[in-house]
């Protein structure tokens with residue numbers, strides 16, 4: 424990727440939109456949900472069975488999964504249980520879609536670890552409202568105008584970053600990288616996850632590009648004698664974290 428492409432891509436804020444993974448085997452419903460959610464300002468990807476859903480969750484780390492109960496291969500509740508079992512995906516909010524309105528199914532869905540459930544046939548207005556409500560609850564950072572961690576502060580409206588009151592100038596990629604870390608403090612992200620979430624899936628960038636931008640971010644954040652807030656986790660990736668006291 425050339426410098427020019429990086430800069431152009433850096434101004435694209437599509438990646439800042441909350442990313443919803445729709446898991447549903449009925450094409451018409453996927454099309455309808457995709458159209459509605461994109462119009463409402465979400466980024467949408469789709470899986471048509473449970474196995475694909477698990478794979479995409481690990482690869483893309485969506486902000487929320489809209490999960491149909493009745494799926495081929497693995498049921499929605501199996502998918503939900505498996506997401507909850509793995510550290511990386513345990514925190515991804517899940518809204519279950521179910522055609523069956525009985526109380527027992529609702530209880531089973533919530534027992535499997537779903538955050539909310541919607542009964543089919545659903546109204547699109549309701550789906551959007553529920554998604555927003557769950558995101559507000561589970562990912563307050565995505566709705567905030569300011570993100571903070573330790574002595575770091577990011578003002579999203581003014582695109583301004585400060586550390587201990589000192590202004591920090593960041594390039595567009597470093598800004599998005601830091602924003603991502605601030606939304607998920609202390610969580611470790613692999614290079615591949617960072618590429619998917621900060622650069623986007625459709626962009627071809629080598630994994631070591633992540634290291635280059637992490638280095639720039641570190642350099643910008645860490646002034647004289649300040650603690651390094653970016654933790655390198657050997658063979659795992661990077662996290663925004665407080666350094667260990669030595």
Ligand code: CA
Pocket residue numbers: 447448449491492493494
């Ligand atoms: Ca279905």
